[in-house]
Amino acid sequence: MSVTDYCRRTVAFTRDIMRQPVKAGRDLNFSDLAFFLRFARPIWRVGALALVATALVSAEKTVLPLSIKFFIDNILLGDAQAPDALVAGATEVLSSLNALIIALLVLGFLTGATDLVRNYYTARFRENYAFNLQTTLVEHVLSFPLSYFKAQQTGYIMSRLSDDVQILQYTISQYLPQIVANALYAIFTFAILCTLNLRLTLVVLAFIPLYLLVNAVFIRRIRAATHRERERQAYVSRDLQEVISGIDTVKSHAAEDREVRKVSGTLRNMVDARIRNTMLSAFSEYFRIGTMSLMLIAVFWFGGNEVLAGIMTVGDFVAFAVYILTFAPTVNTFFAFPVVMQPALTSAARLRELFRMDSEPGAGGIVPAAVQGRIEFSGVWFGYSGEEEVLRDVSFVARSGEVVAVVGRTGAGKTTLINLFLRAFAPQEGTITLDGRDLASLDPRWLRRQVSLVSQDLFLFHTTIEDNIRYSRPDATFEDVAGAAQKAQIHDDIVRFPKGYQTIVGERGAQLSVGQRQRVAIARAFLKDAPILILDEPTSALDMQTEDRIRETLRVLIRNRTTILVSHRPSLLGLADRVLAIEDGRVRECRGARSPVKSDVDSRYHVSGQPAAP
Missing domain, CATH: 1.20.1560.10 (ABC transporter type 1, transmembrane domain)
Known part of the structure; x- marks a missing residue:
């Protein structure tokens, strides 16, 4: 580089940094x-x-x-x-x-x-x-x-x-x-x-x-x-x-x-x-x-x-x-x-x-004394920012104590439906109610305390297995934790670890297999014992033998509580009282899960009985 070019670049750099700045953000007052x-x-x-x-x-x-x-x-x-x-x-x-x-x-x-x-x-x-x-x-x-x-x-x-x-x-x-x-x-x-x-x-x-x-x-x-x-x-x-x-x-x-x-x-x-x-x-x-x-x-x-x-x-x-x-x-x-x-x-x-920035809408809202578990979507429309609507005019009712399965192709809006109920997002049109009360009027923290969630998006904290299971109910005793683990079919795996329930799971549960992490998440739901249960592909990472044991345990878990089940496993769809299918953003109700129309549900929405790797 010549001296002339160097001087030109130096002058240009000086002029650039001394240029009157564009206002960046809001000044403090x-x-x-x-x-x-x-x-x-x-x-x-x-x-x-x-x-x-x-x-x-x-x-x-x-x-x-x-x-x-x-x-x-x-x-x-x-x-x-x-x-x-x-x-x-x-x-x-x-x-x-x-x-x-x-x-x-x-x-x-x-x-x-x-x-x-x-x-x-x-x-x-x-x-x-x-x-x-x-x-x-x-x-x-x-x-x-x-x-x-x-x-x-x-x-x-x-x-x-x-x-x-x-x-x-x-x-x-x-x-x-x-x-x-x-x-x-x-x-x-x-x-x-x-x-x-x-x-x-x-x-x-x-x-x-x-x-x-x-x-x-x-x-x-x-x-x-x-x-x-x-x-x-x-x-x-x-x-x-x-x-x-x-x-x-x-x-x-x-x-x-x-x-x-x-x-x-x-x-x-x-x-x-x-x-x-x-x-x-x-x-x-x-x-x-x-x-x-x-x-x-x-x-x-x-x-x-x-x-x-x-x-x-x-x-x-x-x-x-x-x-x-x-x-x-x-x-x-x-x-x-x-x-x-x-x-x-x-x-x-x-x-x-x-x-x-505003806190979550509804904080400090209504806290009902009891939960019956009746969930109703009425004319709900929702789309992510700048995108086409994912859900269009969705209306259905999950009655108290009922098991409602939701099926649909990947990206159809099944998880969006769950996120709307958990108030991760607010519907752009329509209402969602719990026992006749608009979710927007309820305290969001109280609402989530009434829900046990087992999601396919697993997250475990970098602490012991016992603490990860107890996360859903901090005041639970060790006996309660162990009982929930037994129901989730993970207890035997835990006791085989050198430190048992005191085993550190690593960041995001990296020391456990995917199947073990999923069963720990299911144990959390057992321990929480909430009146509403949401299962989002709860056995997607389990082998058939473990899934059979979990299915029988889930049959006990869903008793007397409202359950929304998202799954492609035929064995789990058999637990449902009704099946809802999401197609082109709209929800249509199939006949009972145990009816002959079940085979049509399997073929249209890729319901598969093939096990995933544990």
């Missing part, structure tokens, strides 16, 4: 900042103690440079009668070198002790604030409707829950204490500078507008760049989580290189965003340091002339210079605060966006 203060209310006393300790440390550190003035004017030059008001009160006490050294030792001890107290209360405030924020956020996100989680990828949600909170926590732990300490130090120092030489202090103040100008130029640009970086970082988390979750599929298709290229592309976008963000911060820092250097030069020029003219003492000038050498970086940090806060403000805005 005072009400949003007040919202985040609520997490500090339970620990405000700790925060107040941290603030008091910070103020004391800043005051103690501010006094330290005055020792140079006393050392030069009072001890070296012997000017004990200096008319300086600041010296008058301490002249007699600090008139000897020994007294000055003792005073410095006492001051150092007090500063160190106060700083330890400050660190303790600051750490307590920081960690408890993050705890309050994250627990409230997790509670709020878990209240989102199921449709949100089905529409978003897990890695993206995890990034929003963890990365943004960590950024905010880091800011609270690093920048906020620093800016408070610097602000107090700047106030104390400014008061001392005015006492030492008011004219020279006005020279320092003349440079403040330059700091404000630098912030005005860079703050919005850095905020927009940080927002892009956060979003692209979330995409990286999303892609990595997807690859790791689907590692079996990736390996079986020898697709490692393909996935690396995909993740690499997402990473490259994030790296580009970080480079732009870093360079914007570097430019703003460059201009602030330039302003600070000009201020120091002006102080040395004006102050030096006043010393030469006899207006300032040497001690006053040296003390003023030392204060400026510490005051200038402090002012630089103080005015850099709005810039370095942009990542935290971006994370706070993204968190506020999550908090603004």
Whole structure:
């Protein structure tokens, strides 16, 4: 690359990062900042103690440079009668070198002790604030409707829950204490500078507008760049989580290189965003340091002339210079605060966006005293966003204690029907009722407590088999858990493991076979013993012998409870009182499952008695 091309690319890059940003998301306002203060209310006393300790440390550190003035004017030059008001009160006490050294030792001890107290209360405030924020956020996100989680990828949600909170926590732990300490130090120092030489202090103040100008130029640009970086970082988390979750599929298709290229592309976008963000911060820092250097030069020029003219003492000038050498970086940090806060403000805005999202509709709704189990769909239409309707004018009734089987080709809408009843989605038209009450009026958590679900989409937690079975009823005894496992025909398999019910199943149950995972899920349903049972291909991963045993157990389980059964197994369809067939989005009712029309159901909807691999 020639020098000309390099210069052109550098100019183009600079012009690109300095371009006026497009508004990214919604900016925080005072009400949003007040919202985040609520997490500090339970620990405000700790925060107040941290603030008091910070103020004391800043005051103690501010006094330290005055020792140079006393050392030069009072001890070296012997000017004990200096008319300086600041010296008058301490002249007699600090008139000897020994007294000055003792005073410095006492001051150092007090500063160190106060700083330890400050660190303790600051750490307590920081960690408890993050705890309050994250627990409230997790509670709020878990209240989102199921449709949100089905529409978003897990890695993206995890990034929003963890990365943004960590950024905010880091800011609270690093920048906020620093800016408070610097602000107090700047106030104390400014008061001392005015006492030492008011004219020279006005020279320092003349440079403040330059700091404000630098912030005005860079703050919005850095905020927009940080927002892009956060979003692209979330995409990286999303892609990595997807690859790791689907590692079996990736390996079986020898697709490692393909996935690396995909993740690499997402990473490259994030790296580009970080480079732009870093360079914007570097430019703003460059201009602030330039302003600070000009201020120091002006102080040395004006102050030096006043010393030469006899207006300032040497001690006053040296003390003023030392204060400026510490005051200038402090002012630089103080005015850099709005810039370095942009990542935290971006994370706070993204968190506020999550908090603004509505919880699941109907939360806190009607909680009936009892459940009869009568389910009715009336004129229900539903289609996923931007797609053709999956269900069209669906109407049927599952009477209390009845077993209704649902059959249909793959993608016909069988699982959608179940998700609508569980309120993962809301119908676009029509109503769904339970015992005559519209599901939209019922508390969704109460509704789901009345349902035992065995789904073909198996999920086990990374804990023991016992805990996974007990998940449906946390207060169950071990005897209850073992009884449910026996009914699900999984007990014998469990006791053959070296640790029995204390065996860790691994992530998503990876240490168990598919058939074992399915039987653990069935054991959950036995243990929950809810009045409504939904079976979505409950034996799809079982061999014929195990399915025969499960079928007899299911025959007991479905007794006196409303059951919706989605299955292609003829043996399970024999348990149904009625069979509903979904075709072209519409539901039609077949005759009883035990009637001669059963063979027509088998042939039309690919009902198969072939066992799946255990």
